[in-house]
Amino acid sequence: xxxxxxxxxxxxxxxxxxxxxxxxxxxxxxxxxxxxxxxxxxxxxxxxxxxxxxxxxxxxxxxxxxxxxxxxxxxxxxxxxxxxxxxxxxxxxxxxxxxxxxxxxxxxx
Numbered sequence: 860x861x862x863x864x865x866x867x868x869x870x871x872x873x874x875x876x877x878x879x880x881x882x883x884x885x886x887x888x889x890x891x892x893x894x895x896x897x898x899x900x901x902x903x904x905x906x907x908x909x910x911x912x913x914x915x916x917x918x919x920x921x922x923x924x925x926x927x928x929x930x931x932x933x934x935x936x937x938x939x940x941x942x943x944x945x946x947x948x949x950x951x952x953x954x955x956x957x958x959x960x961x962x963x964x965x966x967x968x
């Protein structure tokens with residue numbers, strides 16, 4: 860799986876990029892059909908205390924999964940995105956498994 864990390868308006872540190880890759884690897888363990896992860900980090904307006912924004916798009920066959928979260932620090936925004944994506948991946952995987960079981964039961968009748 861390719862992981863592409865882009866930062867807009869600042870240079871992401873090695874620590875931040877490694878933190879992001881480490882968190883994304885958790886999703887790889889749950890879903891084997893992820894082709895690419897596009898991560899975009901940027902800062903929003905200065906008046907908003909939660910102005911550090913993380914967007915992650917997981918490219919999978921069929922429909923891509925997209926999540927956008929903001930927080931006061933990038934690490935927290937990244938963690939919130941990963942948690943949301945894990946729920947989406949689990950839900951999608953459960954639907955696929957359930958759909959396969961229904962097909963098999965129809966064929967047996």
